[in-house]
Amino acid sequence: MNIILLGPPGSGKGTQGELLAQRTGILRVSTGDLLREAVARGTDLGKRAKVFMDQGLLVPDDVIIGLLGEVLASPGAAGGVIMDGFPRTVAQAEAVDRLLAARGRQVDRVLYFVVADDELLRRIEGRAGVEGRADDNPDAFRQRLVVYRKQTQPLVDFYRQRGGLTDIDAVGAVQEIAARVRAGVGE
Numbered sequence: 068m069n070i071i072l073l074g075p076p077g078s079g080k081g082t083q084g085e086l087l088a089q090r091t092g093i094l095r096v097s098t099g100d101l102l103r104e105a106v107a108r109g110t111d112l113g114k115r116a117k118v119f120m121d122q123g124l125l126v127p128d129d130v131i132i133g134l135l136g137e138v139l140a141s142p143g144a145a146g147g148v149i150m151d152g153f154p155r156t157v158a159q160a161e162a163v164d165r166l167l168a169a170r171g172r173q174v175d176r177v178l179y180f181v182v183a184d185d186e187l188l189r190r191i192e193g194r195a196g197v198e199g200r201a202d203d204n205p206d207a208f209r210q211r212l213v214v215y216r217k218q219t220q221p222l223v224d225f226y227r228q229r230g231g232l233t234d235i236d237a238v239g240a241v242q243e244i245a246a247r248v249r250a251g252v253g254e
């Protein structure tokens with residue numbers, strides 16, 4: 068099963084993606100984690116990505132689509148993937164369709180994590196410093212939210228029109244939300 072977790076920064080996709088991966092055994096892939104690893108290793112990809120990440124901007128589609136190709140071709144992804152933090156643009160969504168179709172697969176479910184902006188800002192203020200992410204300070208976070216609204220939010224309509232998108236009320240206790248996520252993937 069190929070599942071997309073869609074939602075604003077700070078909506079809990081990472082936490083819920085990990086729980087769902089543990090429960091189902093499906094590989095969770097986070098482009099944010101892959102990029103942070105590349106930055107930490109100082110690879111060319113990491114150097115290119117860091118400039119954008121530090122400003123809360125999206126890393127260019129060509130970089131991400133190259134990364135997606137590698138991820139979806141890896142043996143671990145053969146049983147499907149939980150996509151956390153991608154696609155983030157329509158071009159990426161089309162690339163995901165293409166890459167999956169080349170393997171006779173498709174996007175099966177899209178879970179849209181719904182959280183109001185004021186709640187997101189409260190969460191990020193709590194998270195800053197805890198995970199030690201350079202892009203978790205309130206200014207960079209606000210920028211990420213603006214970028215999300217402009218570049219990623221249109222994917223909600225893209226998938227809603229196509230069918231297979233489920234809204235997840237992502238406010239509440241972690242385990243409550245996890246139960247909604249499980250219901251959303253038909254478990």
Ligand code: AMP
Pocket residue numbers: 076098099100102119120121123124125126127131151152153154155159202211
């Ligand atoms: P995340 O951990 O998903 O919040 O991602 C952290 C940062 O990595 C984002 O603010 C972007 O700069 C970059 N990033 C992660 N995933 C993508 C993506 N699919 N497309 C473009 N940039 C991304």
